[in-house]
Amino acid sequence: MTTNSRRQFLATTAAVAATPLLTDLVQAQTPGRKLGVALVGLGSLATNQIAPALQKTRNCRLAGIVTGTPSKAEEWKKKYNLPANSVYTYDTMHEMAKNKDIDIVYVVTPNSLHMQHTLAAAAAGKHVYCEKPLEISVERCQKMIDACKKAGVQLGVGYRLQFEANNLECVRLAKEKVLGDVKIIDATFGFAIGDPTQWRLKHDLAGGGSLMDVGIYCMQTARMITGEEPNWISAAETKTDPVKFKEVDETISWQMKFPSGVIAHCLSTYGANGFRGFRVGTTKGFFGLEPAYYYGGNRGKRSDETEINIPVADQFQTELEDFADCVATKRPTKVNGEMGLQDVKLLMAVYDSIKKGRPVTL
Amino acid sequence: MTTNSRRQFLATTAAVAATPLLTDLVQAQTPGRKLGVALVGLGSLATNQIAPALQKTRNCRLAGIVTGTPSKAEEWKKKYNLPANSVYTYDTMHEMAKNKDIDIVYVVTPNSLHMQHTLAAAAAGKHVYCEKPLEISVERCQKMIDACKKAGVQLGVGYRLQFEANNLECVRLAKEKVLGDVKIIDATFGFAIGDPTQWRLKHDLAGGGSLMDVGIYCMQTARMITGEEPNWISAAETKTDPVKFKEVDETISWQMKFPSGVIAHCLSTYGANGFRGFRVGTTKGFFGLEPAYYYGGNRGKRSDETEINIPVADQFQTELEDFADCVATKRPTKVNGEMGLQDVKLLMAVYDSIKKGRPVTL
Numbered sequence: 001m002t003t004n005s006r007r008q009f010l011a012t013t014a015a016v017a018a019t020p021l022l023t024d025l026v027q028a029q030t031p032g033r034k035l036g037v038a039l040v041g042l043g044s045l046a047t048n049q050i051a052p053a054l055q056k057t058r059n060c061r062l063a064g065i066v067t068g069t070p071s072k073a074e075e076w077k078k079k080y081n082l083p084a085n086s087v088y089t090y091d092t093m094h095e096m097a098k099n100k101d102i103d104i105v106y107v108v109t110p111n112s113l114h115m116q117h118t119l120a121a122a123a124a125g126k127h128v129y130c131e132k133p134l135e136i137s138v139e140r141c142q143k144m145i146d147a148c149k150k151a152g153v154q155l156g157v158g159y160r161l162q163f164e165a166n167n168l169e170c171v172r173l174a175k176e177k178v179l180g181d182v183k184i185i186d187a188t189f190g191f192a193i194g195d196p197t198q199w200r201l202k203h204d205l206a207g208g209g210s211l212m213d214v215g216i217y218c219m220q221t222a223r224m225i226t227g228e229e230p231n232w233i234s235a236a237e238t239k240t241d242p243v244k245f246k247e248v249d250e251t252i253s254w255q256m257k258f259p260s261g262v263i264a265h266c267l268s269t270y271g272a273n274g275f276r277g278f279r280v281g282t283t284k285g286f287f288g289l290e291p292a293y294y295y296g297g298n299r300g301k302r303s304d305e306t307e308i309n310i311p312v313a314d315q316f317q318t319e320l321e322d323f324a325d326c327v328a329t330k331r332p333t334k335v336n337g338e339m340g341l342q343d344v345k346l347l348m349a350v351y352d353s354i355k356k357g358r359p360v361t362l
Numbered sequence: 363m364t365t366n367s368r369r370q371f372l373a374t375t376a377a378v379a380a381t382p383l384l385t386d387l388v389q390a391q392t393p394g395r396k397l398g399v400a401l402v403g404l405g406s407l408a409t410n411q412i413a414p415a416l417q418k419t420r421n422c423r424l425a426g427i428v429t430g431t432p433s434k435a436e437e438w439k440k441k442y443n444l445p446a447n448s449v450y451t452y453d454t455m456h457e458m459a460k461n462k463d464i465d466i467v468y469v470v471t472p473n474s475l476h477m478q479h480t481l482a483a484a485a486a487g488k489h490v491y492c493e494k495p496l497e498i499s500v501e502r503c504q505k506m507i508d509a510c511k512k513a514g515v516q517l518g519v520g521y522r523l524q525f526e527a528n529n530l531e532c533v534r535l536a537k538e539k540v541l542g543d544v545k546i547i548d549a550t551f552g553f554a555i556g557d558p559t560q561w562r563l564k565h566d567l568a569g570g571g572s573l574m575d576v577g578i579y580c581m582q583t584a585r586m587i588t589g590e591e592p593n594w595i596s597a598a599e600t601k602t603d604p605v606k607f608k609e610v611d612e613t614i615s616w617q618m619k620f621p622s623g624v625i626a627h628c629l630s631t632y633g634a635n636g637f638r639g640f641r642v643g644t645t646k647g648f649f650g651l652e653p654a655y656y657y658g659g660n661r662g663k664r665s666d667e668t669e670i671n672i673p674v675a676d677q678f679q680t681e682l683e684d685f686a687d688c689v690a691t692k693r694p695t696k697v698n699g700e701m702g703l704q705d706v707k708l709l710m711a712v713y714d715s716i717k718k719g720r721p722v723t724l
Contacts (some may be wrong), residue, residue, distance in 0.1 A: 274648020286636020
């Protein structure tokens with residue numbers, strides 16, 4: 001699967017609502033300028049998801065770019081009618097401090113560059129929204145949190161599913177015990193990755209493989225559904241292609257226990273297709289989504305034969321509008337740096353269990 | 363869930379094909395007497411599945427019963443028109459040696475009584491078909507195999523899914539690499555168990571909980587799909603109801619690695635509903651069944667949008683006809699004692715990993 005086909009994989013059933021939304025009405029009634037967002041890193045996600053989403057947001061807009069590729073700079077400048085002084089390279093992005101058009105910096109670079117670009121943005125006085133995982137170590141995540149705190153700017157993590165109605169409906173079913181008490185969470189996500197030269201397969205840039213990239217969704221599901229933090233993790237890794245996956249993990253299966261006794265049974269893979277959802281087992285039945293983690297088309301079912309299939313707007317639009325509202329109204333984002341750090345802490349515990357060959361307690 | 367509702371759970375979508383089968387034609391062409399089957403243990407499975415199935419088999423018939431409950435003996439004698447000398451208690455079943463009407467003994471008693479009843483049947487010169495799991499320890503399984511070998515009778519294990527067309531179709535998809543190489547198997551089975559007084563929750567009789575009862579299906583799936591034996595197992599257990607599950611396991615999540623690199627990610631539970639199938643991830647897509655393990659109605663899908671939904675006859679009828687054919691023609695059964703022993707060996711390795719708190723190699 002190439003980078004392109006990975007994007008298609010995630011976007012396969014992308015459903016973009018064309019009907020007028022409440023947000024449109026709010027926009028019409030809200031005077032004032034849209035917040036400016038600068039994108040750092042113009043890869044597939046920024047190109048195909050985030051930039052188009054920014055064209056739809058009611059309260060923010062694409063106001064700048066940071067890229068190391070001159071041809072991309074030209075292309076984007078033309079396509080999005082950006083002024084020359086809003087186009088930066090990684091070496092000049094500190095100059096953003098002087099650019100009043102930019103309020104928010106959205107970091108979409110490879111995982112291990114998140115800290116560097118977040119620190120630069122915070123130093124320039126910009127609020128930061130950063131793609132998941134927040135970074136590749138707990139220490140680096142903490143430095144990002146500290147830098148944003150010191151600069152007096154917000155730090156958000158791109159957990160779009162925290163705003164996705166079908167995922168939130170499952171959280172409600174769990175919390176309100178609609179189908180009884182939650183006992184087991186089975187969450188799996190993965191795909192057969194293509195291009196062997198991509199950064200996702202390089203340890204220095206990705207910090208890990210399938211676990212860091214897609215396993216984090218299962219981690220988020222388990223935390224969202226239980227509302228708890230795991231205190232015990234046991235993990236196992238397997239590699240069927242040790243050449244392609246020389247530097248990072250191919251497939252990881254792990255279990256987590258929560259204080260309430262709930263167990264989460266999770267799997268991430270770059271080695272095979274077919275895993276893309278979760279099922280929650282309860283005392284009275286079950287509920288879950290498949291797909292659960294796509295850019296659109298997430299849907300599922302409940303054991304009482306009720307379908308879960310809530311139409312949703314563009315997920316990137318929704319998360320960006322929420323973060324822009326947070327910045328505008330000084331409301332703290334719910335997808336904050338601490339949430340991102342906690343996931344990285346748990347992912348590192350998974351790796352630690354594999355390394356030690358035994359369960360780890362937290 | 364009571365014993366009754368457990369049966370309903372398994373039989374929910376039971377589909378019994380009413381169309382004429384090839385076996386019916388074979389029957390019409392095959393002269394000679396039907397082999398006699400005696401049922402040992404007249405619980406829910408024998409009453410609601412096996413005895414009715416025996417009424418439909420082309421080459422065998424209900425010819426005797428063994429029960430410790432006089433009222434059941436009377437009821438069955440009347441219902442199935444059994445002669446008085448074909449009705450035994452557990453203390454008199456050795457007298458079967460004199461009963462030429464009985465060729466096969468089907469052991470349907472609680473797990474830890476399988477050895478005793480198999481040894482008695484073999485000593486009486488009868489072929490033995492035994493419900494899964496074969497027994498509660500490797501040693502006891504071995505004694506059963508040895509006793510049957512010594513007596514010159516066949517020993518079969520009630521793995522009905524080894525004859526179920528939808529499960530076999532999945533084995534074919536794996537073997538012929540129809541959707542590419544198998545990389546990952548995710549198999550889960552369980553239900554929220556009812557009646558806290560039932561034998562399945564007593565360690566002496568069951569030898570274990572959800573793993574022994576339903577986890578064994580996931581074990582069989584992993585072995586059938588890969589055609590391999592795992593050489594590494596890591597497992598974790600959780601109990602949300604330590605009173606009800608004082609003696610046996612409630613929920614177990616475990617992983618197995620196979621020599622080819624395939625990983626199986628399995629879960630068994632008595633604590634929640636919603637887990638009842640498997641998904642196989644391959645390089646090109648996926649396939650799987652949900653439900654996979656029911657008495658009827660097993661069906662599934664492939665990533666290429668092909669449905670897997672093959673109509674099947676009564677699964678107990680099919681397995682009984684196969685075993686009766688094996689006995690009649692001296693063909694060794696494919697669901698033999700060694701297969702049953704190997705599963706018990708692997709289930710014990712799962713328990714061993716839990717006890718040791720670390721992975722075990724095999």
